[in-house]
Amino acid sequence: VLAQITSISFSDKAPNASVQIKNEGIASELIKIDAPQSYVVKANDTSLKIAQLYVNKISDFPQLMGKQTWSEIELKSGDSLQLLSRNGIKLLLLSRQVVNNSNSSTKYIKLTPMIKTTGEQFLPTISADKLNNLLMQPLVLEESQNLNKLPYIVSGGEVGQSLYSMGDLIYVKGLTNVQIGSEVAIISPFRILTDPDSKQQLATEVYWNGSAIVEQLGELITLRINSAVRPIAPLDRVLLLPVNDVPKIAPHKAKPFLQGKIIGLYDALTSTAEANSVALNLGSNDGVDVGSVFDVYSSRVALDPNSKADKPQYLALPKQIIGEIMVYKVYPRVSFALVTDSSHPIRLFSSFQSQE
Numbered sequence: 001v002l003a004q005i006t007s008i009s010f011s012d013k014a015p016n017a018s019v020q021i022k023n024e025g026i027a028s029e030l031i032k033i034d035a036p037q038s039y040v041v042k043a044n045d046t047s048l049k050i051a052q053l054y055v056n057k058i059s060d061f062p063q064l065m066g067k068q069t070w071s072e073i074e075l076k077s078g079d080s081l082q083l084l085s086r087n088g089i090k091l092l093l094l095s096r097q098v099v100n101n102s103n104s105s106t107k108y109i110k111l112t113p114m115i116k117t118t119g120e121q122f123l124p125t126i127s128a129d130k131l132n133n134l135l136m137q138p139l140v141l142e143e144s145q146n147l148n149k150l151p152y153i154v155s156g157g158e159v160g161q162s163l164y165s166m167g168d169l170i171y172v173k174g175l176t177n178v179q180i181g182s183e184v185a186i187i188s189p190f191r192i193l194t195d196p197d198s199k200q201q202l203a204t205e206v207y208w209n210g211s212a213i214v215e216q217l218g219e220l221i222t223l224r225i226n227s228a229v230r231p232i233a234p235l236d237r238v239l240l241l242p243v244n245d246v247p248k249i250a251p252h253k254a255k256p257f258l259q260g261k262i263i264g265l266y267d268a269l270t271s272t273a274e275a276n277s278v279a280l281n282l283g284s285n286d287g288v289d290v291g292s293v294f295d296v297y298s299s300r301v302a303l304d305p306n307s308k309a310d311k312p313q314y315l316a317l318p319k320q321i322i323g324e325i326m327v328y329k330v331y332p333r334v335s336f337a338l339v340t341d342s343s344h345p346i347r348l349f350s351s352f353q354s355q356e
Helices: 048-052 056-062 128-136
Strands: 038-040 080-086 089-099 106-110 154-155 169-173 184-196 200-218 220-228 237-239 261-265 276-280 292-297 301-303 314-316 321-330 335-342 351-354
Touching: 048 335, 056 089, 089 237, 154 237, 184 220, 184 261, 200 276, 276 321, 292 335
Parallel strands: none
Antiparallel strands: 038 080, 080 089, 089 106, 154 169, 169 220, 184 200, 184 237, 200 220, 261 276, 261 351, 276 335, 292 321, 292 351, 301 314, 321 335
């Protein structure tokens, strides 16, 4: 049983050569109490999901795996993970069975360091479907874009129709630099993201209502809606989005000494929790990049019982870490993050800062 072994062997011929645990792994107190001693990677897993099984802070996962950075972690369906312990240090050992074509025997390989093989499919940090959804919503206009000056929907293909859905024709005014077959996003106003302390307007956030394909050119461009996730109506704006590669997210501790506040929640009015998105009042201008991981702190106050009823005094309670967030999309002055862990509800205007 691997959990009973502190020196493990692997070779091309038989599973009996030695691999020594060196200065890898993390302190036992950084591991989740209910972390599994062994785990077999499944086809629908993600590396983020597995990290959340084992560590309190996802930025510690590479070191638990004996790696320096998240981008070095290469997990595949069928891989076996074993949590080893030695002198108060935990290490997650990975082994992979490889069928030897020359005979029916199985050989074991130790994947540190990993030898890359062309065509191997490793687990993503986040599933492709979820990441695509996150990249489309929330959506912020570039600073050079004025919502009121963007092309807009004039009407639909049917007389008297005021709402449009997938398959409907729409006519758009002001759309240029497109050709038949071009795909555009259909958006509508959402809100202005504002810094809660300085009151400075940081970005214009819009709803992504759907998308449409150009079918005919002219003074009014004819488009057919090919996706609709929200109601589409006259005066909705149309935006020709650039085609960007889906980023590979490698979680890592954010640049030191960054701190800010959560300025937007989604599908919630006052608080949110794990697996939901939040908007932050820091962006690339502040040193935030994709994959940055922050701790979230409580910002509670308590009424001073010695204060008078007509002049209540409130005291700030000591800060307490209540969650963790990982940035997946960055703009110059704002960014968007996924809540990867939460022990308490994360409220609007909660503070966040770089992990120590």
